[in-house]
Amino acid sequence: MTGTGVGPTLIDLEHVSAGYDHSIVLSDVTLTVREDQFTGIVGPSGAGKTTLLRLLLGTLKPRSGTITTAPDLRIAYVPQLETVNWNFPITVEECVLMSRTQGRRLPWASAAEKREVARVLERLGISELAERHIRSLSGGQQQRMFLARALLRNPQLLLLDEPTSGVDVSTRHDVLHLLADLHEDGVAIVLTTHDLNGMATHLPHLVCVNHRIVADGTAAEVIRPEVLEQTFGARMDVLEHLGIRVVVDEARDPRINEGVR
Amino acid sequence: MKLAIHVSMKGFAEMETLIEPLSFAFFQKGLFVASLSGALLGFIGVFIVLRGMSYIGHGLSHSIFGGFAAAQLFAAQFYLLGAGLWGIASALAITSVAKKSRVGADAAIGVITTASFALGVALFAKFGNSGPSFESALFGSILGISVTQMVGLIVISAIAGLFVFFRYRSLLFMTFDPDVADVSGVRVNRTDAYLMIILSLSILATLTVIGVTLVAAMLVIPAVVARMLTDSFSKMLLISTIVGTLSGLIGMYASYYAGVPSGTMIVLVGAAVFGIVLAITGGRGLRRSAGLDSHGETLVVAPIAAR
Incomplete structure (x- = not known):
């Protein structure tokens, strides 16, 4: 898997701000989606992850800034399972x-x-x-x-909204492997997730979002306590296990660490 | 042998009873219009019910009544045209209100459509002495179905059939998943507007035989019955159309013998079919139809949150 990407640009966002009605959800976002990228957009609920996805999809117009999309770009979108009428x-x-x-x-x-x-x-x-x-x-x-x-x-770019939200551990592994296969076959992938250990730390390229771009880089560059604190507003420790970064909550309340009875 | 003759005589008498009203031209027309109306509403109703738009169908029929009455007053000869334009305008206004306002879309639709209905009642009470009677506009009538109305119904049914045939995939996609359809090349807003126009024209075309107050029921009942019987979209379209047709056909006969407005009997037959299908399918049918107005249900598996 490639990291932050060197291939041709599919979508380019420059100083984009966007929102709904009178509120601005994302400010001054500059981001490039390349043909050889597998990107995770990480952030807490309400941080603007889905808004960023909608900007990439073209269903939301920016308030300011410019979005340039490669001509005849074929995009496919996979919605959150929870939003589907089963x-x-x-x-x-x-x-x-x-x-x-x-x-x-x-x-x-x-x-x-x-x-x-x-x-x-x-x-x-x-x-x-x-x-x-x-x-x-x-x-x-x-x-x-x-x-x-x-x-x-037959998409060039696949966008997924929280693909592992609401699924069990083995399904999560399944989905991750499947997406890695598709990426190897030449499909660029951008997904949103708030699942740090289950999804984000396994991805080659991460963009941390909290109403703005907090960080943009490889997992090694982005999964760091100070970046995570800026993104999620909470202290987290980062450990290394079998070459993969593991994020640990720093719970201040001893009852949580000991287990609430 | 005697018994066989008796049975065949009885059967013959029953056939006579069924054939007898067919000797009247007004009943032939009524039967045709009622069956086709049932079919059309059953067909379109699938999209309305699956998209959770039952309330819009209900409001729209009331709104069109206002146009119906106003058009009769101001342009008696062209009242169908006037009511049609009113209906299309209402349909587009309702769609726009439902999409744009985040809060109170139901309330806005309620105000617009009931005000239009009240205007219709007022106009009918004050000036309504030409065209269909007040009661027949409300509850349907087998009398007074003109050739123009018949032709109108045939044309609108053909348009609806062709529209769904050639836009089947887009309609299915946007009914199931409008957001993804939008980003997958389906012109959701345009297709939605066409569907609403066809809905309002369908309501207008079936208004005289089924009645303003009962049209919404025929948009919903056949579709719900069909949903209880199948898990496939294409089969649901077919079954709903058949249930609508049969309700129109049997309801019209029942209306003739009972001497009550046609719309009431058509809806009652539809409701009886619903009752029978519910009794046969039981919990399974109820489960299938349970989520008709919902868009998305929460999975039972707990989300894996960041730790």
Whole structure:
């Protein structure tokens, strides 16, 4: 995996400020997303992570500053699992196919599209789930289904909003490995996360956000107590375990360290 | 043998009873319009219900009533056109209000649509002596369905069918996941506006046979029944259209024999179908339809927070 990236620029944000109604959520953000990057946007809830993602997606216009996007850039987006209506009447295959809105206008899939869907489902290891209703999937399978929908668009840049929020440990590992594979295949990835140990410390490039860019660099450059304190507003220690940085809370209340009875 | 003859005679008599009203031209028209109305509302209702827009459908039908009455007063010959324009304007205004205002969208819709409805009632009370009666506009009537209305309903049904056919994937995407659809090349706002225009025209076209106060029920009941029976979107569209058609057909017959407004019987038949399907599917059907108006439910797995 590459670190902060040296490849061609996909999206360039220069001194961008953005927000909703009368409030500014992000100020003076300068950030470059490159073709060979795998980036984690880290920060506490309400810090502007999703706002930054929306700026990259182009669904939110900046109040000031400029955003330059590479011509004909193919972006795919994977939403948070919690925001999905799992009771919606739809099968895995129908869900994956819906992203193919360009070109063919007919409701049913062509033979070529069916082959393409089968190939993507196979790649993500969920072929046998094609006919299943989305509610019957596990958290990991749900995440794979949305990745399949995103991959059917053959994206250059994949954006994910909290991909490990609400999933168990083994699913988190699954998702991380899957994303690493996709990145190796040449897809640039930007995801948001507030999961430091489970996700952020494993990523090659991190951007810490708290209404502004606090730090931008490799995990070694960014996962440091002073940066984390500026980002999260709380003291944290950083240890090293098997070459990976581990963030530890500094709980001041002894009852928390001993376990509250 | 005697029994067989008796049964066949009885069956013949029942057939006679069913065929008898068909000898009246007004009933033939009524039956056709009611069935097609049921089909159209059942078809469009799937999108309305799955997008949690049932309340908008309800408000819109009341709003259109105001236009219906005003257009009759100011341009009697063109009241359908006037009411159609009023309906489209209301639909676009409601969509805009629902999207832009973060708080009180329901309240705003409530005010706009009920005020429009009240205006319609006032205009009807003061000047309403031409065109359909006040009662038939409210509850539907099998009488007085004009050829223009029939043609209008056929045209709008065809437009709705073609629109869904050629925009199927975009409509499905934006109904399931509007935010992701938006960033995946679906023109959500434009498609949404088209859907609202088709909804308002559908309400207008079915208004005389089903009635302002009951149209919303026919947008919801067939779709909910269909959702209870299937987990597939395409099958839900098909089942909802069939349930709507049957409710219109049987309801119109029932209305003829019971001598009550057509809309009431069509809705009652739809409600009876709902009851039967609920009894058959039980908890499974209820579970399927439970989240129809929600967008997202919380997973039971606890999030892994930063430590």
